[in-house]
Amino acid sequence: MSATSARSPAGSVGPVTARPTAPGSLGVADGSGPDDPWRRKRRPAHGHASWRVAALWLGPALLLIVGVVIYPAIALVRASFNEYSITGLRRGSAGWANYANVLQHDDLVTVLRNTIVWLVAVVTITVLISLALAQFLAKEFYGRRLVRWAIIVPWAASLVITARLFTLMYDYYHGILNTLLLNLNIVNEPVDFLGDDRWTMASMVAVGVFVSIPFTAYVFLAGLHAIPTDVYEAARVDGARPWQTYWRITLPLLRPAILVATVLNMIYVFNSFPIIYTLNERNPGFIHDTSITFAYKLAFKSAEKDVGMSAAAGVFNVLFILLIVVVYLRVVRPQEELR
């Protein structure tokens, strides 16, 4: 289920690719003119729809939201205030004890540090690589269609399977990566990518970037296509050099796309469970866990085996990512773009 949930940003790509006029749109940044057929549809000639009709159209979506967002959220909060036996049996109310236990956990600092490193590294590297990649894909060249499809592939594969494949590739004894490095005489003995503390996080970040690039690159690609060509013509007439053009025109006009891709990636990378869980499976304790796998292990794998404590950690997770997103939005001040 984590594998599918991590795909959720895909949902927001729909409008982007279908409507290249509104890059990275959240449905608010609508730069289209009055002739846009999309806009006309929104204003039926007969005035407002009756509440019956509205309910009919909204009903399924609302039910879905109640079922998959609101109910689990309530259940999560409720569980966090209850005391559970190791078997999962509810023993009674726990008050704030579960929250206190999470905050007093010996490995909390390690886990938080891992989470920040993971989040910042994956999102930053993904955005930088995707910017370059989108620029490349926006050019006309022979076989472009093929390359574009190839980049979608990692996105289409299940995260668990991708992560499994990477554990095989990283393997100390049989991994293709070590075979390659040894044969090229880059290293003298194999690198323990997933077991050596110096390499584990970097190895996981590489996979995180690999699976985040397709979505990000396509958001940027849509953004590039939306930049009017006359702006570039004007720049050329004024004698702007390529780098100046990129720095002064492309990047500023790509800002909304970058903003949306960054925020969605932050949420998606933060919540990424399968990569860290799978690649970190063999390591004892919490040394390379992020707050998401930490919460999972608290419930089912570690000596705590406590559903209530795990639920409290889950509530902290939601608050944590909300805080980060809000801080990010404050820093980049999206008002201009998202008005």
Added chain:
Amino acid sequence: MTSARMTVVAALGAAALTLTACGGGSGADSSGGGDSGGGDGGKVTSIKLVAAEYSKTNTAKFWDDFAKAYETKTGIKLEVQVISWTDIDQQSSTMIQNGSPPDILNLNVYASYAADGLLYDADAVLSPDVKTDLIDAFVDSGTFEGKMYGMPDLSSARALFYNKDLFAKAGIARPPTTWAEFTDAAKKITALGNGVVGYAMPMGPEEAQAEFSIWLFNNGGDWKSGDDAWSINSPENVQTLEFLKKLAVEDKVTQNNPGRTNRTDGAFSLFGSGKAGMVVGFSPLSATLDEDKSIDYGVAPMPTNDGGEPQTYGVTDYLMAFKKPGNAAAVKAFYDLYYQPEQVNTFIKAEGFLPVTESGLAEFASDESLKVYLDTLPNVHLTPTDDPEWDTVKLAVQQNIGAAVGPDGDPQAVLDKLQEQAESGS
């Protein structure tokens, strides 16, 4: 302007919630219908079994056939859900949280469930002649506070697997019987070079407690001392863990990073590919190796520290029955049928494990390849699964003991900490 921003924040908040809610993996949808409870105190018309998947090929097939036989015999429907070992803890915990446990649950622990008062004891659901047929060691391990709750479904015993070709190449005449001989053999095999290691040691989280158990039993150690007190940091156990660390760090006769190697995809796969001279294995590993036919291996009793009588470490899993209104008779009929030799022994044979009944011992005795295990089965050493505290200790051991066999590992400190955790009951 502000309202647009609020919308964005709210939308992102909802997205964060959705993703987190899914990522946490509540799995609440998979508990199935709780329709088996009679409610009115009458008899149930169907019961549900949640079984662990020992193998993709056999487990589901056996239980489906079993369900048909059960329905024919009793007229009660048996709903079967087979779940992989990686997910079954999570799923069973979710079922109990939601107040809809299955009628029968197949798991490797039971004592916590008994302590929570969720289970029927054997007096209620096991026929006396079925109980007398069970091997005594397993009755003991299934007994919590004087009553038996953990009915064994199958058992396994561990032994030393060695690669005969590598032994011949290294000039080792016979499998080692003492730790000194073991170290010597491992060194000779490692010296063969070409990436071969003497001993594949899985001390990663998957099954570290099993690997440590078999070594400590062969050093006169145990998890608990005679008076039922924890003895995790006993001198014997510390010596055992120091020996394992020495193999890894000083002698360098193990694979890379044994504290972070799991059993199935780590140690077993190394041994199976002919890259490890020795590994602690069990009968399902034989089945895999026989099928692959890639290496020539032998199975020997474990070496002991002082050359004394080898001790066998065994594991049994359980079929426990949950108290639900009106299901006692149906559950009893389930056990009656399961412990029929043609059922239980068929299952065990198909999965490549060892019997749990005296009649099963007799039936399996003719199988030469199982002799090394069967001879020792009645005297097998088990982990203290009859103590609910073990369910926690086991997890703590799995998550922490690997650190002790690393270059900076401190066996004494790791075991002291585990002992402290076990005694404090947290």
